[in-house]
Amino acid sequence: MSEDSNRDAYKVPPTRTPVFERTSSLPDPVAFIQTAFNYIVDAPVTFVREWIEHQQAKNKYYYYHQKFRRVPDLSECLEGDYLCFYEAEAQWRRDRMVDQEIVEIVRERLGACKHREGPNQFQNCAKEAELLAQVTKAYQDRYGDLGVHGNARTCLMKQKHRMMEERKAQAGASE
Numbered sequence: 001m002s003e004d005s006n007r008d009a010y011k012v013p014p015t016r017t018p019v020f021e022r023t024s025s026l027p028d029p030v031a032f033i034q035t036a037f038n039y040i041v042d043a044p045v046t047f048v049r050e051w052i053e054h055q056q057a058k059n060k061y062y063y064y065h066q067k068f069r070r071v072p073d074l075s076e077c078l079e080g081d082y083l084c085f086y087e088a089e090a091q092w093r094r095d096r097m098v099d100q101e102i103v104e105i106v107r108e109r110l111g112a113c114k115h116r117e118g119p120n121q122f123q124n125c126a127k128e129a130e131l132l133a134q135v136t137k138a139y140q141d142r143y144g145d146l147g148v149h150g151n152a153r154t155c156l157m158k159q160k161h162r163m164m165e166e167r168k169a170q171a172g173a174s175e
Helices: 031-059 082-124 128-143 154-174
Strands: none
Touching: 082 128, 082 154, 128 154
16 A cells, blocks of 8 residues: 555454443343254254165165166076066067167267268278177177067077078088
8 A cells, every 4th residue: 555545544454353242131042042943853853864864875776777687598498487488588678678779879879970070981980880780780680570579489489590591501511
């Protein structure tokens, strides 16, 4: 500050904070209500909430990552074991949904690469295109031509017929 400034316009703050002095001998009603609220409402609610959180922390359950145990394949089921047939069918349906999602994710990655690369998509997205071709061929080999009503039994028969054709082709080529 310059020497000629008016010191009365800018007063210096007090060096000590003034202490509130009570003028009444009665207890402070705000402090009494606050203390009563803390003991009557807040403390029990906090205790119950912490206890519940502690119990939940012991056994965490992630509903969005449900893991099913692998069940025997349809080819491993005994004759007349309908429960095994049902479990194998459910497992096959889950596997088909997972395979569909894998194909869809790879397709989306290829689309994003093509969008990102623009005119250079054929050389820069060749790896993604090759991966999509492999994934769709594997999906088509396993689930193709089953139709809407495909199930684990028809899929197993399709794989069996494909293996028999491959063996015949190898036997014919070796002769």
